Amino acid sequence: MAKVLMKGNEALGEAAVRAGCRFFFGYPITPQSELPHYLAQRLPEVGGLFLQAESEVAAINMVYGAAGAGARVMTSSSSVGISLKMEGISYIAGAELPCVIVNVVRGGPGLGGIQPAQSDYFQAVKGGGHGDYHLLVLAPASVQEMVDLMAKAFDLADKYRNPVMVLADGILGQMMEPVEFPAEILQELPAKPWATDGARGRGPNLINSLYLEPEKLEEHNHRLFEKYRQMQEQETMAENYHTDDAEVVVAAYGSTARIAKAAVDMARKEGIKAGLFRPVTLYPFPTEEINQACAKAKQVLAVEMSMGQMIEDVKLSLNCRLPVSFYGRVGGMVPSTRAVYNEISALAQKGGEQA
Amino acid sequence: MITIYERPQSLTANTMHYCPGCTHGIIHRLVAEVIDELDLREDTVGVCPVGCSVLAYNYFNLDMQQAAHGRAPAVATGIKRVHPAKVVFAYQGDGDLASIGAAEIVHAAARGEKISVIFVNNAIYGMTGGQMAPTTLIGQETTTSPNGRDAAVQGYPIRVAEMLATLEGSAYISRVSVHNNVNVIKAKAAIKKAFQTQLEGKGFSLVEILSTCPTNWGLTPLEAAKWLENNMIPYYPLGEFKAAKEVGS
Numbered sequence: 001m002a003k004v005l006m007k008g009n010e011a012l013g014e015a016a017v018r019a020g021c022r023f024f025f026g027y028p029i030t031p032q033s034e035l036p037h038y039l040a041q042r043l044p045e046v047g048g049l050f051l052q053a054e055s056e057v058a059a060i061n062m063v064y065g066a067a068g069a070g071a072r073v074m075t076s077s078s079s080v081g082i083s084l085k086m087e088g089i090s091y092i093a094g095a096e097l098p099c100v101i102v103n104v105v106r107g108g109p110g111l112g113g114i115q116p117a118q119s120d121y122f123q124a125v126k127g128g129g130h131g132d133y134h135l136l137v138l139a140p141a142s143v144q145e146m147v148d149l150m151a152k153a154f155d156l157a158d159k160y161r162n163p164v165m166v167l168a169d170g171i172l173g174q175m176m177e178p179v180e181f182p183a184e185i186l187q188e189l190p191a192k193p194w195a196t197d198g199a200r201g202r203g204p205n206l207i208n209s210l211y212l213e214p215e216k217l218e219e220h221n222h223r224l225f226e227k228y229r230q231m232q233e234q235e236t237m238a239e240n241y242h243t244d245d246a247e248v249v250v251a252a253y254g255s256t257a258r259i260a261k262a263a264v265d266m267a268r269k270e271g272i273k274a275g276l277f278r279p280v281t282l283y284p285f286p287t288e289e290i291n292q293a294c295a296k297a298k299q300v301l302a303v304e305m306s307m308g309q310m311i312e313d314v315k316l317s318l319n320c321r322l323p324v325s326f327y328g329r330v331g332g333m334v335p336s337t338r339a340v341y342n343e344i345s346a347l348a349q350k351g352g353e354q355a
Numbered sequence: 356m357i358t359i360y361e362r363p364q365s366l367t368a369n370t371m372h373y374c375p376g377c378t379h380g381i382i383h384r385l386v387a388e389v390i391d392e393l394d395l396r397e398d399t400v401g402v403c404p405v406g407c408s409v410l411a412y413n414y415f416n417l418d419m420q421q422a423a424h425g426r427a428p429a430v431a432t433g434i435k436r437v438h439p440a441k442v443v444f445a446y447q448g449d450g451d452l453a454s455i456g457a458a459e460i461v462h463a464a465a466r467g468e469k470i471s472v473i474f475v476n477n478a479i480y481g482m483t484g485g486q487m488a489p490t491t492l493i494g495q496e497t498t499t500s501p502n503g504r505d506a507a508v509q510g511y512p513i514r515v516a517e518m519l520a521t522l523e524g525s526a527y528i529s530r531v532s533v534h535n536n537v538n539v540i541k542a543k544a545a546i547k548k549a550f551q552t553q554l555e556g557k558g559f560s561l562v563e564i565l566s567t568c569p570t571n572w573g574l575t576p577l578e579a580a581k582w583l584e585n586n587m588i589p590y591y592p593l594g595e596f597k598a599a600k601e602v603g604s
Contacts, residue, residue: 023437049436053429054462061426061459065433068420069400073433091423196418196434198441200397206412207420 003178008143008168009034011179012102013042015150016074020186021100022048023073025062027055029081030114031170032104036076046185056081060088060101067097068207070195072154076102079120080111082128089163090129093224094209098157100150101135101165104173107332115332116170118254121309124167125283132221134228136164136235137282139253143177149280151182156235158190160227167282169305171255171334228284236289237280242268243293246275248347251290251314252303253279256335260303263340272348282310287317299347300324303340305333363387365396367416376569376576378533379407379475383414385533385543386444386473389550390417399442400434402427404456406448407481425456428463431470442553444471450480453489453513460519460561467524467558471549474515477566478587485571489513492590497571512590516563520596526558528597532565532588534580541593548598557599565591 006014013035016024024039040050053059059075066073077085082103092099103124107117124137136156140146146168153164196205211217241261243249248267252260257278267274277293279286294300300322302311308326315324327343329335362368365387373379390399396417403411405424412419422430427445435443452460452474463470479497480486486499490512494503504512520528527549531542542564549560565587567579574582 023433025433051432051436054458057426058429058432058459058462061423061429062433062436064422064426065402065420065430065435066437067433068430069434069437071433071437073437087423088426095421196400196420197438198398198400199416199418204412204416205418208412210409210421 003180005176006143006179007034007174007176008146009104009173010038011143011147012076012150012166013038014181015147016100016154017042017046017048018182018185019072019151019154020189021072021074021154022046023066023071024048024050024075025053025059025066025073026075026077027053027059027081029078031106031173032076032078032102034173035102056084057088060085060092063099064088064092064095064097067092067099068095068196070192070197072189074100074102076104078104079106079108079117082120082123086129089135090127090131090133091209092163093127093133093135094131095207096161097163097207098161099163100153100157101163103165103167105167105169107330113332114170116255116305116334117330117332118169118256118305119307119309119330120167121282121304121306124165125285125313133224134283136160136162136231136284137167138164139167139280139282140172141254141257141278143172143175144179146172147179147181160231162227167254169255232284235281236284236286238286238289238293239278239280240289240293241276241278243275243277245273245296247273247296247298247351248301248344249275249277249294249297250301250303250340250344251277251279251310253282253310256303256305259335259337260340262337263344266337266341267344267348270345272344274344274348285313285317290314290317294318294322297322298352299350301343301347302326303335304328305335306330363391365390365416367414369413371414372410373407374570376567376579377407378566381533381539382473382475382542382564382566383411385539385546386446387415388543389547392547393550393554395442395550399444400438402431402434402443402445404445404447404451406451408446408448408475409482411446425451425454426459427451428456428459428468428470428472432463432466432468435468435470439469442471442550444473444550446473447475448481449474449476449478449488449490453515461522464519464522464525464559464561467526469553469556469558471553472561473546474561474563475566476515476563476591477568478512479568479571481568481571490515492586514591516561516596519561524559525561525597526599527552527560529595530563530565530591530593532583532593534565534567534583552599563591
């Protein structure tokens with residue numbers, strides 16, 4: 001199929017349709033609106049349903065019902081709305097239901113702003129709602145990767161019976177890039193014998209997250225964490241750019257990684273051995289991969305559109321064996337290539353000294 | 356030997372956890388009998404709420420989903436939209452439906468969601484310890500209105516059936532009671548009509564069922580039935596508030 005020029009938000013919608021998603025429940029919020037606009041038109045064309053709910057709370061509970069009924073289903077929102085969805089997301093994780101949640105992050109806290117941010121990293125990767133659980137979190141850095149990861153998100157959700165979050169930001173959502181979609185719309189979806197679709201010729205199925213006996217609830221939590229352990233073993237993804245000999249490794253994800261990559265190029269031109277480590281799965285965090293990427297590193301620089309959230313996972317993954325510095329912009333402000341380059345340059349001068 | 360009474364197939368053999376004199380057990384049975392009579396046991400998905408009936412999935416021999424507090428109509432919407440040919444019902448108490456879930460029930464009705472809601476109104480929060488509900492009567496003592504509900508402080512009880520009947524999407528809305536045999540029979544007929552409304556694709560259906568909570572009312576089961584008759588029915592009149600034409604005929 002030929003490449004088409006598309007906005008990130010719309011590309012997410014088309015990728016979901018191609019991945020066999022037929023149900024979308026959501027509530028309007030900036031800056032992800034083009035995604036519901038696209039699906040409101042597109043889903044009925046393929047026999048699917050787009051339903052605008054009365055609130056984010058209702059939308060995520062419709063997702064719960066539809067996922068429990070066996071459908072490939074998604075919702076999308078942005079920061080403020082994701083906070084409202086967190087109750088339902090905890091239930092979905094607890095009841096082990098597969099679904100995809102798109103979060104086109106904007107600045108906070110509170111009503112914050114509508115410009116791009118990465119300040120919901122903690123909320124995304126640490127669970128976000130109540131209880132011990134995790135989402136599988138995917139962070140694309142281009143419109144093409146949004147398309148590729150959207151399909152993967154639905155497969156991973158089904159594989160682990162776990163909600164998957166596609167974490168983007170306003171830059172990725174709004175920018176247009178040429179993309180290529182899979183030629184075929186996925187028709188065959190995995191069987192879901194656990195779904196509630198009427199107990200025809202079998203015993204009743206139950207979708208539930210309530211375990212009143214402490215022994216059972218503990219067992220349930222252990223089972224969930226066994227899934228997360230398997231994800232850590234099998235699903236981590238990351239991109240390395242010039243890390244083989246890099247003495248300064250920049251760690252950045254999403255659109256910030258694009259800026260960091262340009263800064264690394266600038267540094268290389270100046271003879272600085274700089275590289276970029278870009279986690280694609282934010283949970284599970286690519287711990288082994290970042291250690292490999294930092295094999296020659298003397299300094300690590302985390303760059304985020306936040307006050308410093310992913311940096312905690314970088315430090316934990318490196319077990320504090322390397323100095324890790326931070327550069328961030330917040331509130332919808334975007335780091336400039338020059339500013340990131342300056343940070344790299346300063347760290348290169350320091351060499352192996354502690355930051 | 357003729358069998359005149361047995362457990363409906365749509366109920367499990369599990370012993371119910373409800374308090375003596377609580378009418379949840381009767382209402383569960385009525386719903387199960389209706390599902391059996393309409394031959395829908397293998398075509399029904401139920402949604403249970405948070406509250407005393409949170410464990411209803413242990414008693415209904417059906418595919419079930421347990422919903423977050425107040426969200427049963429949204430969960431039921433998700434199920435019904437995926438399986439429009441199946442029958443989907445939500446079972447909710449008054450705190451669940453009329454307080455924390457007020458938005459979900461209103462919008463499910465407004466959309467004309469083809470689901471049936473069994474709304475159990477006992478004018479109190481049972482499971483959490485007898486707190487004031489949105490349906491608690493003026494003057495009624497609860498653990499959070501210890502001197503009686505005062506309209507000046509806590510406002511007025513909500514008449515859910517009347518409110519939802521104003522919405523275009525509502526096809527069948529009625530209020531019944533289960534405090535005596537005559538009314539139990541009428542309640543079953545209303546539940547059946549709600550399910551038939553759904554089967555015929557007419558729109559949203561809800562049966563509000565006045566119910567007792569002897570434990571939290573501080574009354575014996577018999578006193579509770581009398582209290583319901585003398586106090587709840589005058590404020591919550593029984594009857595059909597909306598009915599689509601030719602349902603179940």
